[in-house]
Amino acid sequence: MVTLEDxxxxxxxxxxxxxxxxxxxTRQVGATLRARVEQAADELGYRANIAAQTLARGAxxxxxxxxxxxxxxYFAALADGAMRxxxxxxxxxxxxxxxxxxxxxxxxxxxxxxxxxxxxxxxGSRVADPGVTGRLREELARYQEGGGRAACVxxxxxxxxxxxxxxxxxxxxxxxxxxxxxxTRFAVLAGPPHLVTAADRCAGFTEALDSLGxxxxxxxxxxxxxxxxxxxxxxxxxATCVFAVNDVMAVGALAAYRExxxxxxxxxxxxxxxxxxxxRDHVPALTTVRLPLKDMGARALELALNEDEPIVxxxxxxxxxxxxxxxxxx
Amino acid sequence: MVTLEDxxxxxxxxxxxxxxxxxxxTRQVGATLRARVEQAADELGYRANIAAQTLARGAxxxxxxxxxxxxxxYFAALADGAMRxxxxxxxxxxxxxxxxxxxxxxxxxxxxxxxxxxxxxxxGSRVADPGVTGRLREELARYQEGGGRAACVxxxxxxxxxxxxxxxxxxxxxxxxxxxxxxTRFAVLAGPPHLVTAADRCAGFTEALDSLGxxxxxxxxxxxxxxxxxxxxxxxxxATCVFAVNDVMAVGALAAYRExxxxxxxxxxxxxxxxxxxxRDHVPALTTVRLPLKDMGARALELALNEDEPIVxxxxxxxxxxxxxxxxxx
DNA sequence: GCAGACTTGGAAACCGCTTTCCGGGAGGTC
DNA sequence: GACCTCCCGGAAAGCGGTTTCCAAGTCTGC
Numbered sequence: 001m002v003t004l005e006d007x008x009x010x011x012x013x014x015x016x017x018x019x020x021x022x023x024x025x026t027r028q029v030g031a032t033l034r035a036r037v038e039q040a041a042d043e044l045g046y047r048a049n050i051a052a053q054t055l056a057r058g059a060x061x062x063x064x065x066x067x068x069x070x071x072x073x074y075f076a077a078l079a080d081g082a083m084r085x086x087x088x089x090x091x092x093x094x095x096x097x098x099x100x101x102x103x104x105x106x107x108x109x110x111x112x113x114x115x116x117x118x119x120x121x122x123x124g125s126r127v128a129d130p131g132v133t134g135r136l137r138e139e140l141a142r143y144q145e146g147g148g149r150a151a152c153v154x155x156x157x158x159x160x161x162x163x164x165x166x167x168x169x170x171x172x173x174x175x176x177x178x179x180x181x182x183x184t185r186f187a188v189l190a191g192p193p194h195l196v197t198a199a200d201r202c203a204g205f206t207e208a209l210d211s212l213g214x215x216x217x218x219x220x221x222x223x224x225x226x227x228x229x230x231x232x233x234x235x236x237x238x239a240t241c242v243f244a245v246n247d248v249m250a251v252g253a254l255a256a257y258r259e260x261x262x263x264x265x266x267x268x269x270x271x272x273x274x275x276x277x278x279x280r281d282h283v284p285a286l287t288t289v290r291l292p293l294k295d296m297g298a299r300a301l302e303l304a305l306n307e308d309e310p311i312v313x314x315x316x317x318x319x320x321x322x323x324x325x326x327x328x329x330x
Numbered sequence: 331m332v333t334l335e336d337x338x339x340x341x342x343x344x345x346x347x348x349x350x351x352x353x354x355x356t357r358q359v360g361a362t363l364r365a366r367v368e369q370a371a372d373e374l375g376y377r378a379n380i381a382a383q384t385l386a387r388g389a390x391x392x393x394x395x396x397x398x399x400x401x402x403x404y405f406a407a408l409a410d411g412a413m414r415x416x417x418x419x420x421x422x423x424x425x426x427x428x429x430x431x432x433x434x435x436x437x438x439x440x441x442x443x444x445x446x447x448x449x450x451x452x453x454g455s456r457v458a459d460p461g462v463t464g465r466l467r468e469e470l471a472r473y474q475e476g477g478g479r480a481a482c483v484x485x486x487x488x489x490x491x492x493x494x495x496x497x498x499x500x501x502x503x504x505x506x507x508x509x510x511x512x513x514t515r516f517a518v519l520a521g522p523p524h525l526v527t528a529a530d531r532c533a534g535f536t537e538a539l540d541s542l543g544x545x546x547x548x549x550x551x552x553x554x555x556x557x558x559x560x561x562x563x564x565x566x567x568x569a570t571c572v573f574a575v576n577d578v579m580a581v582g583a584l585a586a587y588r589e590x591x592x593x594x595x596x597x598x599x600x601x602x603x604x605x606x607x608x609x610r611d612h613v614p615a616l617t618t619v620r621l622p623l624k625d626m627g628a629r630a631l632e633l634a635l636n637e638d639e640p641i642v643x644x645x646x647x648x649x650x651x652x653x654x655x656x657x658x659x660x
Numbered sequence: 661g662c663a664g665a666c667t668t669g670g671a672a673a674c675c676g677c678t679t680t681c682c683g684g685g686a687g688g689t690c
Numbered sequence: 691g692a693c694c695t696c697c698c699g700g701a702a703a704g705c706g707g708t709t710t711c712c713a714a715g716t717c718t719g720c
Contacts, residue, residue, distance in 0.1 A: 001446075001476040003676055014700040019678060027679090030698065045472045047444045051384035052676035055705045060381065062424070070413070071406045073608065080401045083427055092441065094392070095425045097413055111422065114377045116331075142375045146331040226611070255611040278403065281556070281585045283613045333706060344670045349708060357709095360668065382706035385675050 064112035081297025125197035151304035168204030170318030175208035182329030186217035187239035269326035394442035411627025455527035481634035498534030500648030505538035512659030516547035517569035615653035
């Protein structure tokens with residue numbers, strides 16, 4: 001590997017001068033030497049060793065993003081938003097996927113801490129397990145004590161800057177819209193109870209129905225993914241309207257209905273949550289609650305990088321989008 | 331930040347001993363001292379500085395993956411496969427997205443080189459531009475001279491280990507199947523001519539038709555994404571069967587037809603390429619050529635890490651999957 | 661009881677770069 | 691022409707680890 005010393009030697013200058021020319025310094029270097037150094041670096045194919053720079057500077061230009069699953073378009077959109085924002089700041093991105101294992105998430109924080117990344121973004125629902133959350137908080141605290149910065153997309157449970165989708169309110173607004181269409185018997189494909197996002201959406205929906213004086217929905221638990229929605233849909237009773245707590249579950253539910261010859265929305269209405277972009281061509285078009293995922297990802301990065309002391313928690317409102325998958329009751 | 335020196339001091343041992351205890355060394359350390367060091371590290375919340383380790387060891391535990399667009403499920407699947415493989419090797423992953431800008435790809439190779447990553451994976455179609463390809467090869471060569479390892483998922487144009495989908499053959503097989511259903515008038519939504527993947531698929535399809543004695547298809551160029559497929563579909567003439575060179579374009583085409591009231595497959599048959607998993611619930615189900623994307627990503631990482639000298643190029647066959655989006659002609 | 665082979669702990673060199681601190685020369689002022 | 695600044699180049703001290711090389715024990719076997 002070509003080192004800065006090789007370049008300096010070849011150019012006949014000191015290490016200091018070579019460093020100043022090649023790796024942005026505030027100090028000026030005379031035109032002659034500057035040219036010599038640049039030429040030498042070019043001839044030798046020099047690439048600065050960033051590990052060494054990081055060590056010497058005491059600061060890296062890398063951030064870490066931890067998501068549950070990159071192949072889930074929800075996380076892909078969030079990650080993409082954050083990564084674009086990082087790119088404009090000249091930051092590199094280290095991505096970790098936990099596949100929904102909270103222990104993995106803690107381990108990633110430790111690893112990214114060891115990497116001395118500038119910031120870490122924890123993207124995705126928190127879990128309703130005080131033990132796990134506590135250990136994650138400890139790990140984050142250690143990291144932050146050392147000057148690390150952190151932010152979260154999800155629930156404000158970690159004591160760090162957070163972009164928090166208004167899951168309860170969004171689900172409640174959706175419930176009111178659906179009730180406004182004349183539905184009275186609902187089912188909720190609720191996902192796993194320990195996932196706070198799923199629980200909040202379910203709770204918001206249920207509470208809104210209650211405050212409208214409507215009967216409580218049938219609540220069906222299960223995995224938070226497409227197959228979970230598919231399976232849960234099989235258990236729906238006589239509801240005329242089914243709310244899946246996220247879009248990919250809703251897609252699973254639609255598939256289950258299609259296979260069984262149940263027509264949507266004629267026989268049953270279906271709604272989701274998130275407004276995943278890649279679903280825009282789905283048939284029937286899915287009624288959902290839109291979340292500005294890319295912006296949320298970008299915003300989380302911004303918050304993490306922001307030096308301000310008070311912890312910022314930003315609620316992000318969801319917008320109900322009515323589409324063909326629901327119908328008005330006669 | 332807590333350093334190894336702090337730990338050593340607290341434990342009353344030398345730096346060397348502390349290092350040996352905490353960061354995997356071949357050397358043994360006595361039980362007493364070992365315990366003292368571990369306790370000290372724990373009390374202080376020590377996390378090794380990986381930048382320093384990388385520098386001292388001369389080797390990092392990070393790999394780089396460069397893709398076009400993470401929100402495209404094709405790349406998400408490929409990246410996920412590679413990332414899972416990396417995780418089992420204990421490697422961290424740095425992800426770069428180029429948004430189809432070849433210059434960005436070159437820049438990422440340089441940056442990842444500077445990061446001294448163990449390997450870089452270039453995922454996605456090459457472009458038919460010898461100038462760009464040449465510069466990318468140069469950049470890769472520089473990196474490899476310094477001991478870096480590289481692999482590519484796409485075409486064998488870079489002189490590195492490559493996982494190469496059999497685009498021509500897959501498209502040809504698809505053409506034969508579709509012809510076997512009785513279609514004779516075809517259109518190809520061909521994507522941009524400079525993308526080798528798009529061009530190969532188009533060529534394979536066209537050649538197969540030719541060797542079957544069928545008339546040449548109508549070829550419509552355009553962007554390689556959903557909107558490109560949507561737009562291209564508007565220009566199709568009297569074809570009874572449309573081949574979109576990838577699945578997301580096919581989805582765009584299906585959307586265009588749906589809006590215009592053209593029935594698929596009754597009025598026109600549509601096929602894609604890739605077999606994107608998240609499309610499995612699309613209606614109508616898309617006929618396509620299946621590529622084992624996750625495996626390909628994992629395999630590329632394996633090849634990159636593999637020390638063998640001769641450059642390996644692995645063809646990956648695609649499997650034609652006939653589904654509801656095509657029909658047999660009377 | 662002792663030479664020789666193993667173990668185990670520590671001192672110090674080194675990884676590649678940044679940056680402080682010095683010093684010498686050029687340019688400006690009176 | 692003397693004096694002061696400024697400007698710019700280089701020497702060297704880190705940054706936080708790893709690892710080589712020594713030295714001092716600790717075990718063996720006879």
